[in-house]
Amino acid sequence: MEACGLIVEYNPLHNGHVYHIQQAQKLTGSDCTIAVMSGNFTQRGEPAIMDKFSRTKAALSAGVDLVVELPFLFAVQHADLFAKGAVSILEALKVEHLVFGSENGSIASFHQALKEREKNQSAFETVLKQQLENGFSYPEANRAAYELAGINSTLDLSSPNNILGFAYLRAAKALDSPIKVDTIRRIQAGYHEQSITGPIASATSIRSAWQDEKSREVKAAVPEKTFELLGTEELHSWESYFPLLRYLILTRPAEALHQIHGMDEGLEYRFKKYINQSLNFQQFLSLIKTKRYTWTRLQRVCVHLLSNTQKHLIHEYLGAAVPYIRILGMTKNGQAFLSSRKKQLDIPLYTQLKDGMHPVADIELQATDAYYSILPPEVAAASRRQEISPPIFV
């Protein structure tokens, strides 16, 4: 068996994702597709619209054979850490291929950019550091560093998809992995596109159309399974968590907020200063935003506050590789793949979590509890039980 890995969020799974799954299979000729998926919170620091179990069901029904969880600790991080976590899981599973979506679909341009980056590494680092010190945000400093360090490449490193793809390639290189990395061109719809214009639309535009009750537009852009789940599952968005976030900011002293991952450079005082003027999440983020902090970075800090992700946990466990492989769901084919690789695995394979299993699993459950906390206690308790139950099998 030969397997192809995808790194995904499926928030929610749409027609563009189905196209990616099919093209990746075609391109690599693999007979098993594996998705490493972030859990209840996404890389950009948002509660996923549906929980990981619903999104796993959507993935399995769209042609994925095995859904593996990217642990919360690695998922809600900037591109490099997110990539390192996800690629190390595919590497641990001895997956042969990794295929990501990009704007131009040319893996050569990524290799070229990587070569240029390595060649100019020290100039790159100098400029990056300088720009950060000048108060620019990380993405802006990064972009400037590519330009000013004389990195000559045709790759557009301002597109989120390209940034992530480039991070995957670098992570595979850093791990000295034999995994073959390739890319396919994404069709239509930009990452940030705000409205649905056809059968291929961005996840952002689909979430916003669903919120605006434009269900006919959504129906045209997602597989039937996703549409069904959107109608039956509890949906989550930042606004529902705002009262909880507000409570935490007001009732924890600044020193306690400072213990939260990402709460640096006095950000805790900024949180406290503006929370009483904010009537909702959007307004709060607009008030605390500055040149230095991107919206995404601030959202991630809010996720870490909500999930009580303390700095010391990050220091202890984020530096190391992902400590286990956790299966969220599989088909018969996915199960056969797992059986074939079982003996080659260097890290434990978990099919369900337990309290006290591993600190990384503990923070996973803690984030899950935070995620479900906006639901009535009986629904929250039932939803949480999925974490400690066997994986979804179709």
Add this chain to the structure above:
Amino acid sequence: MEACGLIVEYNPLHNGHVYHIQQAQKLTGSDCTIAVMSGNFTQRGEPAIMDKFSRTKAALSAGVDLVVELPFLFAVQHADLFAKGAVSILEALKVEHLVFGSENGSIASFHQALKEREKNQSAFETVLKQQLENGFSYPEANRAAYELAGINSTLDLSSPNNILGFAYLRAAKALDSPIKVDTIRRIQAGYHEQSITGPIASATSIRSAWQDEKSREVKAAVPEKTFELLGTEELHSWESYFPLLRYLILTRPAEALHQIHGMDEGLEYRFKKYINQSLNFQQFLSLIKTKRYTWTRLQRVCVHLLSNTQKHLIHEYLGAAVPYIRILGMTKNGQAFLSSRKKQLDIPLYTQLKDGMHPVADIELQATDAYYSILPPEVAAASRRQEISPPIFV
């Protein structure tokens, strides 16, 4: 001017309280009535049905001239600490009288009990310690100690009103205060009585009747002002805080829960063990209750968890006297009293709070934020502004 102090909660203010105010004035011949009132959380560990400002309005309209706050740190504590805080405020204000309600209305029986208690102090302490070690709750151990230490008194020290009255007398003695302590007999209605049977009813029965929408019964048992406030103010009960409490218990590790005041003897593990089986606050408390922990004590721990009251704060500030006098509301007469005593005050007089004013005021604001956190952000923010505004003046 001669002033009479009352120690109250007014949760909500009812006809029995009005009777107490009038009788205290009559008994002492004072020309100013001062109520030291607990704030947004009560001594027995419950969110007050209405906030401190509404309850202040009710008090002023019922004949009280000055409402002073018993700070949160002292209010949500067992009887002795509650009494010590409240009496030390009356003492600081140089109030001449203190009148409390009791079952028999005989101050002689309280003095007699106090004398007996002092005479048998060491036997009392030995039995108390023994009973606590045997796993009995504090009230039970206390009752047993009175019996077994051979304290010969006609005073029934199992009634909550008598327990509190006795604690006031002891606190005044400990402070070596010249304050004249007296008592009047409460009329009808036991403290814990569950239903309204006439114009004098317990606060417990009034809260429960209001919840059951028996507004005609409530109307008969409270002054017009209270009835009006019940209809217009946001009302609070433990059940509304349960999702928040649940969130905190699930997302804080046991070691963090252990930092909360009252979270002793591994109680934090008990909280964690039973929270996922509990669908509401009543059920949760029933599950965690044991012989050792009274319902009241557990409720207080829940208040401290909700308000994030850490053990170190308690250690630093609860041992000392109340550090300031904080005015919640006054009449012209109350204002005249304050002017007459201003120069004799040994501690500062605050008419409004400010962030960073004093650690005891900071935890007051923190508890206020927790109290209002169940309201929509705009209502919560507006309600909170009352804390930093001048007192109510009628």
